[in-house]
Amino acid sequence: MIRARTLVLALALAGPLAAPRALPAQAMPSPHDSTWLLTHKEQASGPTCGFCHRRDFCASCHVNARSVEAIQNLPASDSVARLYRGRRWTYPRPASHAAADWQSAHGAAARATPAECATCHARESCTTCHRVEERLLPIAVLPRQARGGPQGVDLSGLRPASHTPTWAQTHREVAASGDASCRTCHTQAFCATCHDGARRPTFHPADYVARHRQDAYVRSTDCAACHQTQAFCVQCHRSLGAARTGAPNAAFHDRQTDWALTHGRVARRSIETCASCHRQEDCLKCHSVSGFASVNPHPAGLDLRQLQAKNPGTCRICHTTGTPPIP
Amino acid sequence: MKRLVPSRAAPGLALLALAAAAPLAAQSVRVHSTTTARYVELRPILWNADSARYDPQSVQSATPLTQDFEVNAWGFGVDGLRAYGLVRFRGSLGSDLVWPRYGDHFDALALYLEYAHADYALRLGRQQKVSALGWYGFDGLSGSWHPLAQIRVEGYAGRGLARGYLEPYDSKALAALDPLRPDHGTWLLGAQVSARPTSATSFSAIYQREILADRSGVVSERAALDGSTTLRGFLTLAASSEFDIATNQWGKARASATVEFTRGASVRAELFRYRPTLDLTTIWGVFGPQSHTGYTFTLQAAPLRTLSAYGSYTERQYQADTTVNPFATNLPERSQEAAAGLTARLGTLRFDGRYSLLLEYGGSQSGGDLGVTLAPPAGWRVGVRGTAFQSDGEFRVADGTVWGAGFEASFPVLDRFTVRADAMRYVYVKQKRQPATLGGLDWNQTRATLTVDWTFGTNPDRQGASR
Numbered sequence: 001m002i003r004a005r006t007l008v009l010a011l012a013l014a015g016p017l018a019a020p021r022a023l024p025a026q027a028m029p030s031p032h033d034s035t036w037l038l039t040h041k042e043q044a045s046g047p048t049c050g051f052c053h054r055r056d057f058c059a060s061c062h063v064n065a066r067s068v069e070a071i072q073n074l075p076a077s078d079s080v081a082r083l084y085r086g087r088r089w090t091y092p093r094p095a096s097h098a099a100a101d102w103q104s105a106h107g108a109a110a111r112a113t114p115a116e117c118a119t120c121h122a123r124e125s126c127t128t129c130h131r132v133e134e135r136l137l138p139i140a141v142l143p144r145q146a147r148g149g150p151q152g153v154d155l156s157g158l159r160p161a162s163h164t165p166t167w168a169q170t171h172r173e174v175a176a177s178g179d180a181s182c183r184t185c186h187t188q189a190f191c192a193t194c195h196d197g198a199r200r201p202t203f204h205p206a207d208y209v210a211r212h213r214q215d216a217y218v219r220s221t222d223c224a225a226c227h228q229t230q231a232f233c234v235q236c237h238r239s240l241g242a243a244r245t246g247a248p249n250a251a252f253h254d255r256q257t258d259w260a261l262t263h264g265r266v267a268r269r270s271i272e273t274c275a276s277c278h279r280q281e282d283c284l285k286c287h288s289v290s291g292f293a294s295v296n297p298h299p300a301g302l303d304l305r306q307l308q309a310k311n312p313g314t315c316r317i318c319h320t321t322g323t324p325p326i327p
Numbered sequence: 328m329k330r331l332v333p334s335r336a337a338p339g340l341a342l343l344a345l346a347a348a349a350p351l352a353a354q355s356v357r358v359h360s361t362t363t364a365r366y367v368e369l370r371p372i373l374w375n376a377d378s379a380r381y382d383p384q385s386v387q388s389a390t391p392l393t394q395d396f397e398v399n400a401w402g403f404g405v406d407g408l409r410a411y412g413l414v415r416f417r418g419s420l421g422s423d424l425v426w427p428r429y430g431d432h433f434d435a436l437a438l439y440l441e442y443a444h445a446d447y448a449l450r451l452g453r454q455q456k457v458s459a460l461g462w463y464g465f466d467g468l469s470g471s472w473h474p475l476a477q478i479r480v481e482g483y484a485g486r487g488l489a490r491g492y493l494e495p496y497d498s499k500a501l502a503a504l505d506p507l508r509p510d511h512g513t514w515l516l517g518a519q520v521s522a523r524p525t526s527a528t529s530f531s532a533i534y535q536r537e538i539l540a541d542r543s544g545v546v547s548e549r550a551a552l553d554g555s556t557t558l559r560g561f562l563t564l565a566a567s568s569e570f571d572i573a574t575n576q577w578g579k580a581r582a583s584a585t586v587e588f589t590r591g592a593s594v595r596a597e598l599f600r601y602r603p604t605l606d607l608t609t610i611w612g613v614f615g616p617q618s619h620t621g622y623t624f625t626l627q628a629a630p631l632r633t634l635s636a637y638g639s640y641t642e643r644q645y646q647a648d649t650t651v652n653p654f655a656t657n658l659p660e661r662s663q664e665a666a667a668g669l670t671a672r673l674g675t676l677r678f679d680g681r682y683s684l685l686l687e688y689g690g691s692q693s694g695g696d697l698g699v700t701l702a703p704p705a706g707w708r709v710g711v712r713g714t715a716f717q718s719d720g721e722f723r724v725a726d727g728t729v730w731g732a733g734f735e736a737s738f739p740v741l742d743r744f745t746v747r748a749d750a751m752r753y754v755y756v757k758q759k760r761q762p763a764t765l766g767g768l769d770w771n772q773t774r775a776t777l778t779v780d781w782t783f784g785t786n787p788d789r790q791g792a793s794r
Binding site: 101104105164166170172173175176181187188189191195196198200205206209210213214215217218219220222226227229230231232233234235236240242261262263264266267268269270272274280284297298301302306307310312313314318 | 361365374391455509526555611616641656657683753778
C-alpha cells in the first residue's frame, strides 16, 4: 500500500521528470507536503502547475479529469500518459471520511455534492458495496473506470464496523429488522450462499459433516433457519445408516439398552434432534392411544385445548378414535 | 370433452416463462453464474448382529453438482420495473450416496417481477420473507409502502413453502419423507411495520399466519418485535423476541449490547432464549419441547493494523424437567462453549486460526483450524489449511481425533471469471480408551470443491467484492 506521504514524494519526483521545460525558480509552488493532495484544488487553477505537470499527470488520479477545467487547460503529453498508464494510487483520506458515522452519513453527502466524490471515486468504487444500486443518481453521475485510466479509490474488502468476525452468527437482528440496509450491498444470492448454499458456509468449521452433532444436539445454531429437518437431515442420516438402522442397542443413544424408558427428558430438551432421524410414526408406536402402552407424551401445563382449536387434525394423528378427551 | 384444468405448476411455469422472456426484452441484464462441483467421501455404518457392534462400510462418495444463475434484468421501458431470478439446477457426477436434495433437479429460490416506486414497491412471484421469524418462502404478492420516509409498511400473501425446502407442503418429495404430513398445501400471509426514526435506530413488528389450504387448521401463527439502536456512535443495543400465538408461548429472544472502541476493538454481551419453532401439523410440539436460556460475551481487538483477535464465551442454562419419571436420564442443566480466533497479515501472507471448545450435556468437542494464505495484490490466492478436532460423549462413533490437511486456491482467470478450489483429507486416529466393542471404525475421508464464478451483462460488479 502506498501511503499518502509516499504518493506525494512519488508525484513530486515524477512530475519534474515529466516536465519538458526548465522550471523557473519563481514558479516553485509552496511545499507539496502530506496535506497538499487534499488542499491543492484552490491553487490548481493558476498558471504555475503547467510548469511541472501535464494534463495526463493529473488524470492519473482524478477520475473526472475530463470535466475539470483546470486539468483540461493543461497541455497534454503522450510521454507522461505512457508513464502513468495503469498506475494505481492509494488516495489520501479527507477529514470528513474519518468521522465515526461516515459510513452511514456518506449517502447524504454524496447526494448533496456528487461532483466532489468524482474527484477520487469512479462508479466502480461505489458498486463495490452498492451492487444493486448503480442506478442511484449520486452513483450514476460518476465516471466509470477506463482501461489504463485512473481506477479511483479501491474499496475492495471494505466492511462495515458492525461486521465483526462473529457477524455470520450475530447478524440476525439487523437482517430481520428489514432487509433495506442489507440490500445496499448484498443481493439475495449472497444470503443464499449460506442459507441455501451449494457449498459449506464459512462459519461452519472444516469437516462439519462429522462435527455438527454437538451443535445440532444443543441447538447452538438454529439449524432449521437453513435446513428442512426431515428432508436435509433424515435423508443423509438414513443413507449413512445413522438413522433407523434396526439395531437393538441403539448405539447412537450411547448404547443405552434402556433408552426407550429413559429418553423422555432428552427428547424434550432437543426434540428437533429426534426429528433429524425419526419419523413421526416412530414415536407413535408408543405415544399414541393405539400404540404400545399408550404412553402420554403431553407435559403438565400444555394448553391442549388451544392446540386442538388451532389444528384438530394434528390431534387425530394419535387420537384416531374420535375427538380426543381434553382434561 | 375434457375440461382444461390449470395445473398446480402453471403459476410457476408462467413466472419461469416470464423471467426467461424478461431478459430478452430488457435493456439491461446482469447474470451471475456459479457452478459448484463437490466431492464428498463418507463411510456408512452397518449394525453387525454377530459382533454386536457397528461396522464401517467401504468409503462411498457423493459428487453433487450445482449450477446457480442469478438474473437481474431492468429497463423494460418502465422506470423501477425489474425481473429477478435466482434459480438452481442440481445434478450428480456419478454418486454412490444420495446427497440431500439432489434428486430434485431444479429449484427457483427466487423468481419475481418487482416494481419499485419512490413510495411503494410491489413484488409478484416466488420470494422469501426474511424477518425475526426466520426465512419463509412463498409464491405470491408482496407490497411495501413508505407513508413517511422513516416508516415502511409491508404486506405479503401467497402459497406457502416448507421452511428450508422451498417446496409446497403437499409436495411429493416431502410426503415421501414423512407420510403423516397433511395432504393440503398452505397459505401464508403476514404484515410488517418497520421504522427507522434515525439513521442509527430501527425497529419492526411482524405478524404472520400460515394455514392449511382447506382452512382445516393453522400451521403456525407467530408475531415478533425487534429493534436496534446505536448511541453516541459506539454503543449498539439490539433486541428481538417472538411469540407463538398458536401455542400461546414465547419463542426465541435475544438482547445484546455492543461497545465499539477505536482500532476495531469491541465488547459484546448477549442474552438469549431458544425455543424450537415447530409446525402445528406435526406431533413434535405436543411433546412439550423445552426452551433454554443463555448468555455470550465476545471480545474483539485489533492492536495492530495487521493483527486482529477475538474470543467468546457462551453458557446455556436448560429448563429443569419437572416430569415425574423414575427412569428418565438425569442431564446436566448447563453447558459451556468457548471460542477464540486470530488473524494476522505479514505482507501478502495471511495467517488465521480459530479454536472452540464445547462442553455440552450431550458430549463435548474440542477443535481448531489453522490456515496460511498467500494473497498478492494480483488477485490470486493460494493457501494451506489444517484442522484437528476431538469429539466424545454420547456420540461414541466419533471418539478419537480427526486430523485434516488440505489446500485452497482462487484464481481470477479473467476480470469477471474466477475459479476457486479446495480440498481436505481427514484422517481419523482412534483413541486408546475407546471401548473394544467400538473398535475398527475408520472415518478417513476426503472432501473437495471446485467453483466457477462468472458474471456477465450490464455493469458487472467488481470481482472480489461482496455480493
